Amino acid sequence: MPDIWLFLVAAATATLAPGPDNLYVLTRGITQGKKAGLVAALGFSSGLIFHTLLAVLGFAAMIQAAPLAYDVIRYAGAAYLIYLGVRTLRAGAIVNTDALATMVAPRKIYWQSVVANILNPKVTLFFIAFLPQFVNLQAGHVAAQMLLLAGLFILVTLSIFGSIAFFSGIVGAYLQRNAAASLYLNRLAGCAFIGLGIRIALPASR
Numbered sequence: 371m372p373d374i375w376l377f378l379v380a381a382a383t384a385t386l387a388p389g390p391d392n393l394y395v396l397t398r399g400i401t402q403g404k405k406a407g408l409v410a411a412l413g414f415s416s417g418l419i420f421h422t423l424l425a426v427l428g429f430a431a432m433i434q435a436a437p438l439a440y441d442v443i444r445y446a447g448a449a450y451l452i453y454l455g456v457r458t459l460r461a462g463a464i465v466n467t468d469a470l471a472t473m474v475a476p477r478k479i480y481w482q483s484v485v486a487n488i489l490n491p492k493v494t495l496f497f498i499a500f501l502p503q504f505v506n507l508q509a510g511h512v513a514a515q516m517l518l519l520a521g522l523f524i525l526v527t528l529s530i531f532g533s534i535a536f537f538s539g540i541v542g543a544y545l546q547r548n549a550a551a552s553l554y555l556n557r558l559a560g561c562a563f564i565g566l567g568i569r570i571a572l573p574a575s576r
Contacts, residue, residue: 377504377519381526384500387560391487395531399538402473407535409476413483415528418497420488422520425497426513450499452567459560497523 385392391414399407474482487493497520505515534541 385530399535411531413480417484417487421497426516448567455560455564
């Protein structure tokens with residue numbers, strides 16, 4: 371079985387890092403209410419199913435066709451996570467609650483969030499780089515492990531995004547008063563990505 375606890379911590383850190391998805395949920399909740407924010411959270415979480423299928427099918431097929439490809443994916447994934455970490459560390463604190471002031475119907479918010487997530491190639495790259503690192507090849511059932519990890523990631527995303535939406539007024543007011551808060555979250559996530567990438571790349575990590 372994969373290391374579930376380490377995965378949950380890494381998934382939560384990745385989800386909490388300020389980015390376009392959770393900032394959209396936050397801003398929609400502030401400007402249009404908790405329901406709109408929760409609908410956006412559900413939309414972004416639903417979109418992750420698409421990336422799950424791409425990652426699971428692609429990774430499982432590659433491992434069956436060329437077992438050595440796992441090492442290629444491992445090192446490429448480690449490099450990508452370190453790159454994400456550096457990018458995240460360099461990101462500034464940006465919270466704009468005026469950008470989405472237009473009222474939008476919940477159904478439209480949901481589908482906008484789903485499509486925005488599906489059309490974001492960075493999410494697919496992240497899933498392909500992130501999920502395989504926690505797969506235990508010796509345990510077998512690679513596709514099943516990937517599906518389990520992806521399902522947990524979606525649940526973590528829905529829980530955190532849903533919490534952001536539910537407490538959007540409080541969270542938004544805090545971030546506006548404390549601009550450094552999102553910067554600290556970025557730094558935490560950046561260090562976590564870099565640390566995970568280094569751990570994956572080291573021979574002793576598997």
